[in-house]
Amino acid sequence: MFQTEVIANRVIMYNYIPCVLLDNSADYQNHATASTIIIRSHLHQNLENLLIPLKEILLATGNFSHELIRYSGVYKGQLSGRWGNRTAAFKRHDPKKKGEEFRNELQMMSSLRHRNIIQLIGYCDEGGEMITIYDYAVNGSLESHMVGNVQKRELTWVERLKICIGAAKGLKYLQASHGEDKILVHKEFKSGKILLDDNLEPLISGLGYSIVLDRNKGQVYGKPAGDRYYIDPIYQDSGIIRSETDIYSLGVVLFEMLTGISASFDNIQQPLINRVRRIIKRLEEALRVQEQGDALTIATRSQLSHQDKKLEDFRVPLKEINEATGNFNNKTWIGKGGFGVVYKGQSSKRWQNCTVAIKRLNSEGRQGNNEFQNELNMMFRFHHHNIINFIGYCDEDNEMIIVNEYASNGSLEDYLADVLDNKRRSLTWVERLRICIGAAQGLDYLHWGLGENNRVIHRDVKSGNILLDDNLEAKICDFGLSKSGSTDKPQSKLYTKAAGTRFYMDPLYQESGMLQKESDVYSLGVVLFEMLTGLLAYYEKAIEKGDEPQFLINLVRRYFDDGLDVLVDPSIKDEMDRRSFHIFKYVAYECISLNSKDRPTMDTIIDRLEEALEFQMLRENPCPLGEQLEPEATAKVTEDGSDRDHRSTEKANKAKVAVELEGC
Structure with missing residues (x-):
């Protein structure tokens, strides 16, 4: 049944406009009916009625006077004659885009009628000009009402709620505007595309890149388009276009309304949505500690006790260290490096028979007294479940010793090496993702968790400096x-002699000595590729017969454009969800960009890795809400993970959402 509306004595049938857009396709030829032909004829007639001569537009805008520009490419003007002295917005489309945006926007907008969608008045395609004309929104865009614009008054909370409800209603209409089997996705939804009329009623605009999807077909892929602060990360990384793409962007707008801060406003070096996520993670961490209650480990008890103690309070007599290690008996030896040797120790008195790691620094090695004091002062301040916990130290009789929590599974480097030597089982893809997320969370804490004036750059991120506890939890x-340095400048830099491990070191830092937090991002990217391939960064391997063996990152750069399948660890290849794999490899590759400005923040890396984990978990445990819903409400998921039953998804979403906007 057609959805119709009478406007200006014209009957507009807009639910089935996609049939018109397919008139040269096999789909149209196979499905054309009398009804669709009527719609096609009516649309063309409707567009002819909307045609406005260029001379009328030039008259209305004063030949596109600069004084009438409201924002990029949009002019305010006054139509007269048959348009009844109507104020309008004239949008000049870029001719360099060959009219694709213009035609798409015209076809979409001419069929849409809703109080929360900007009203198309007409168009012009004449004299090399491509122009769409809309009702003029006197209060501009919602974005212009954010913090920093002194020319706009602050919106009240009631006004913000009404704007959010109207925007949600507009998106709901768009998604349903093409019938039960189709769904329209805006793709570029943001506060800058929400216009406000004289009553502050929101009007969604900017549908030039929108797309109509078939609900009953598989996933649709497209080149990501949209503002980076609003774009759905799944769409950005994988190119998968879904109805949820717009929902994510709406969520960003909702937080803009709550905070009054534009998502692109990074006066404090963090986009809005990253700051929101960071706050949520802090709250989740607080909840995690609280829920542990009395069942605290020695590490957690030590962390909590740091708040009330000085560094001196953690001094351990050398006598007790000797007792715990059997005078540094070789049987307690668990590892070594350029810093010295690590021993495993126990003390019934001080550590209640819990095993600890005792790091005995070599005064002649790369870590002298300065490095020892530096590490002490750093670790004493750290309190995070993905940072190895500091327990004590000893500085006596020329010994420099640091006592940390014991990680029973050793370093990630050793674990991967043991797998290559068939000494340990291979990690699953889920385990690898969780380890990567943990490592990124630990580094994110270093970069931001100690406050804006106390950013810490690790400088030596590598798999050898990521330990694994008995639950395979990553510990930096x-x-x-x-x-350590300040983050009160957007481009905080520190110049120092390059230090670290060759195969993990940021080339920019290595060559220039310019140290940024992005240097840690590069190093983490190397670790991510170690996890994906099962190869250590300093191993050489030849992929094709006759090739010279190359180190891991060189192989990654060579084979990335071919998909990297040839480098994926064979032990996990068959279990990996393809979407999970694609999200992972793209964020890892961004990390090792040779341009530090192109590298993501740790917070962004965490978000991408968590998305990759979600896709993998969906593959292994399809529809986790299935047992909670009625049988007919269970979403059907295909082998590629695409949702075949959107009505079921809607029910599932209702089961998860506690509060809905009434009337949306």
Whole structure:
């Protein structure tokens, strides 16, 4: 049944406009009916009625006077004659785009009628000009009402709620405007595309890149388009276009309304949505500690006790260290490096028979007294479940010793090496993702968790400095080379002699000595590729017969454009969800960009990795809400993970959402 509306004595049938857009396709030829032909004829007639001569537009805008420009490419003008002295917005489309945006926007907008969608008045395609004309929104865009614009008054909370409800209603209409089997996705939804009329009623605009999807077909892929602060990360990384793409963007707008801060406003070096996520993660961490209650480990008890103690309170007599290690008996030896040797120790008195790691620094090695003091001062301040926990230290009789929590599964480097030597089982893809997320969370804490004036750059991120506890939880360690500095400038830099491990070191830092938090991002990217391939960064391998063996990152750069399938660890290849794999490889590749400005923040890396994990978990445990819903409400998921039953998804969403906007 057609959805119709009478406007200006014209009957507009707009639910089935996609049939018109397919008139040269096989789909149209196979499905054309009398009804669709009527719609096609009516649309063409309707567009002819909307045609406005260029001379009328030039008259209305004063030949596109600069004084009438409201924002990029949009002019305010006054139509007269048959348009009844109507104020309008004239949007000049870029001719360099060959009219694609213009035609798409015209076809979409001519069929849409809703109080929360900007009203198309007419168009012009004449004299090399491509122009669409809309009702003029006197209060401009919602974005212009954010913090920093002194010319706009602050919106009240009631006004903000009404704007959010109207925007949600407009999106709901768009998604349903093409019938039960189709769904329209805006793709570029943001506060800058929400216009406000004289009553502050929101009007969605900017549908030039929108797309109509078939609900009953598989996933649709497209080149990501949209503002980076609003774009759905799944769409950005994988190119998968879904109805949820617009929902994510709406969520960003909702937080803009709550905070009054534009998502693109990074006066404090963090986009809005990243700051919101960071706050949520802090709250989740607080909840995690609270829920542990009395069942605290020695590490957690030590962390909590740091708040009330000085560094001196953690001094351990050398006598007790000797007792715990059997005078550094070789049987307690668990590892070594340029810093010295690590021993495993126990003390019934001080550590209640819990095993600890005792790091005995070599005064002649790369870590002298300065590095020892640096690591002590760093670790004493750290309190995070993905940072190895500091328990004590000893500075006596020329010994420099640091006591940390014991990680029973050793370093990630050792684990991967043991797998290559068939000494341990291979990690699953889910385990690898969780380890990567943990490592990124630890580094994110270093970069931001101690406050804006106390950013810490690790300088030596590598798999050898990521320890694994008995639950395979990642723990960042070894802070002897770390540097602390301020983040009160957008491009905070520190120049120092390059230090770290060759195969993990940021080339920019290595060549220039310019140290930024992006240097840690590069190093983490190397670790991510170690996890994807099962190869260590310093191993050489030849992929094709006759090739010279190359190190891991060189192989990644060579094969990335071919998909990287040839480098994926064979032990996990068959279990990986393809979407999870694509999201992971793209964010990892961004990390090792040779341009530090192109590297993502740790917070963004965490978000991408968590998305990759969600896709993998969906593959292994399809429809986790299935047992909670009625049988007919269970979403059908195909082998590629696409949702075949959107009505079921809607029910599932209702089961998860506690509060809905009434009337949306």
